[in-house]
Structures are given as C-alpha cells and as structure tokens.
Amino acid sequence: MALLEVEDLTVEFYTEEGVVTAVEDLSYRIERGEKFGVVGESGAGKSVTALSLMRLIESPGRIASGEIRFKGEDILELSEREVRDLRGNEVAMVFQDAQTALNPVYTVGEQIAEAIRHHLDYDDREARERTVQLLDEVGIPEAETRYSDYPHEFSGGMQQRAVIAMALSCEPDLLVCDEPTTALDVTIEAQILDLIEELADEFDVAVQLITHDLGVIAKVCNRVMVMYAGKPVEKAPVEELYYDPKHPYTVGLMSSIPRVGDERDRLRTIPGTMPDLVELPPGCSFHPRCPYAEEVCTLEEPPLLDPETGAAAIETTAHSAACLEWAGKLEAGLDYEVEIRDDEDTHRNPARAEGSDD
Numbered sequence: 001m002a003l004l005e006v007e008d009l010t011v012e013f014y015t016e017e018g019v020v021t022a023v024e025d026l027s028y029r030i031e032r033g034e035k036f037g038v039v040g041e042s043g044a045g046k047s048v049t050a051l052s053l054m055r056l057i058e059s060p061g062r063i064a065s066g067e068i069r070f071k072g073e074d075i076l077e078l079s080e081r082e083v084r085d086l087r088g089n090e091v092a093m094v095f096q097d098a099q100t101a102l103n104p105v106y107t108v109g110e111q112i113a114e115a116i117r118h119h120l121d122y123d124d125r126e127a128r129e130r131t132v133q134l135l136d137e138v139g140i141p142e143a144e145t146r147y148s149d150y151p152h153e154f155s156g157g158m159q160q161r162a163v164i165a166m167a168l169s170c171e172p173d174l175l176v177c178d179e180p181t182t183a184l185d186v187t188i189e190a191q192i193l194d195l196i197e198e199l200a201d202e203f204d205v206a207v208q209l210i211t212h213d214l215g216v217i218a219k220v221c222n223r224v225m226v227m228y229a230g231k232p233v234e235k236a237p238v239e240e241l242y243y244d245p246k247h248p249y250t251v252g253l254m255s256s257i258p259r260v261g262d263e264r265d266r267l268r269t270i271p272g273t274m275p276d277l278v279e280l281p282p283g284c285s286f287h288p289r290c291p292y293a294e295e296v297c298t299l300e301e302p303p304l305l306d307p308e309t310g311a312a313a314i315e316t317t318a319h320s321a322a323c324l325e326w327a328g329k330l331e332a333g334l335d336y337e338v339e340i341r342d343d344e345d346t347h348r349n350p351a352r353a354e355g356s357d358d
C-alpha cells in the first residue's frame, strides 16, 4: 500500500461565473519516503490538490468526488477531530509565505515548542530542547539564542527554515511543500531546496513538492506529475520526463527552466494562457495552445496512456501522458527535440518523440 493514494479526485468551486472545476478526476500515489513533484502553470490546480489532502478546501469550494487514502484510510471519511490530528502530526505543510505560517506575537522557538507539546506530549523542557535541536538541524545558527527571537527578527530564508523545522517537529510521514521557495531569492532558494532534500532523507519523510518551475522539481524529486487545467497530463520518473517528455505541454514548460549561463536557443515558450475552467475547450484542454493539435484533438479528450504501448495507464505504469499521439490518432505526429545542457557539455537528446515524422 502506498503512503498516499489519491483516486479520481474532483474539486469544484461555485462562483458567480459558474462551477469552476479546479481539479478533475485526478489520481496519483506517493510511496513512503518518495519525493513527488507536482508542476504546472498558475491555476493548474496544484494548491487545490494540496489543500484537499489536508481537507482544507473551504466554501465556495468542495470536494465533489474521489478518495484520498492516507495509510489506507480515506481522509474524506474522517471526523473533524481526526483530521486535526492528522494535520501537523502525520501530514505537515509548508507554504510559500513563511510569514503567514508564523505568528508574529510569539517567539519562533515558542511556536515550535508549542506544536511539539501539542502533538507529542513532551513537557516544557523536552519541547524546548527538541526545538533547539530542530532549529540547529535546519541550519539556523546559534539556535539556542535564536529560540527567543520573534519572526520579524529572522530573514525570509531563516523564516522558511523555521517553518520547515515546525513542519518536521512532529515527525510527519508526508510533508507537502507548496511553492516553498517562490518568495526567496535564487541563492536562498537553492539552500532551502537542498535542506528539504536532506531532511526528507534524514527524517524519512515523503515529500509532495508543488511548483511552477521544473528546475525545482529536477533538484529534489524522484517522480513528477505535470498538471494542466486541473488534470494530470504527464507522470514520469524525473529523469525520463527531462530526457524523454511525452506531452507537448511538458516540452513547453521545459523551455522556461532558467539555467545560469545558458546560451542555447530556447524552445518557444507556450503561447497563450490556461483556459477558463468554467468552460474547458472540447477535446484536449491543451489543444488551443498546442503546436501539434489536429482536428481530432478538438473532438476527443485524451486519457493518460502508456506511450510505449498505447494502453490506458494504470497505477503501475511508470511513464504516462495524455496525448492522442499515444493512441495513434495524430496524423503528423509530435515533432520536437529536447536539448539537454549539462554543466560540462551540451548534447542533443537522442530521444525524440516517437511517432515524429522525420
């Protein structure tokens, strides 16, 4: 049994414009200790997915259908009290903005110690000791002294480290990080990502890392799900996604990975914007922006398929993509080439999209 199993999750928001289907029929699973990335543009449904895991979707939204099983138990069936126990204790979350996670009127140390006392039944002294130890582990210098600092006395990067310490304080099995580094500058971003990766291994905690940046996923994750307009369009081990992407949207996202000193001609960024979620385009939601779209793409919605066999993807399918190409339905096929640039050299990816014309 996987640690987390999300099955056919659909989340809707009732707005004046109509019903927004923010997440539709979404399925994925995360194994114990796995680092799982969720990537897509703004509005893809990444945060809504994360909030659903914590059962934090609020009106006008609701989880319309699906199951979210954590250690085999459907969290949608739990009582409010049971969900509160789950949050923080077994599933912890780190958001983009550390400031909203920290209460300005308590010292950083007190807040973490309070979480420890609440969840782990430690006395004051034990909680304080554990807090200092955690602050030290997340790289806060002079942890003993900084325990008594208020959040505003910490820099943005230090605040995010403290939030990570708080998230890990109750030894969760799953850490959900929603754009944890977006508010930070690039050097600090790299440090925080390294920290998340190191701590995930050290604490043996699985991570669901949400970002709009494939470069961030590359640094941290083992497996990735690409989302577009509320649905998964590609799932793959990270290396495979980079070397052999099977969905045109993924290829478009790759062009926006910033690399220092990267002089190569970029693949075009994807023109256009995400469709209106109240009224999705017919057929494949991505077709209005897809350079390879054909008439069939306006008519048929592509399921997730195994690109090797064209069979419907099941949970054990390692690499799947929702493009009609893999159902053998495109006449001209996909024709893209991915250029990978390593630190030392640049080489063309040998893996071209199968079924390409030339």
Ligand SMILES: Nc1ncnc2c1ncn2[C@@H]1O[C@H](COP(=O)(O)OP(=O)(O)OP(=O)(O)O)[C@@H](O)[C@H]1O
Pocket (backbone or CB within 6 Å): 013, 015, 020, 021, 022, 040, 041, 042, 043, 044, 045, 046, 047, 048, 049, 059, 060, 061, 212, 277
């Ligand atoms: N409170 C809300 N009320 C109405 N619609 C909402 C609400 N929250 C989310 N949505 C809808 O769900 C869509 C997906 O939102 P979500 O926050 O999950 O996107 P995201 O992929 O996390 O993007 P971002 O990177 O901008 O956070 C939004 O575009 C919006 O249409």
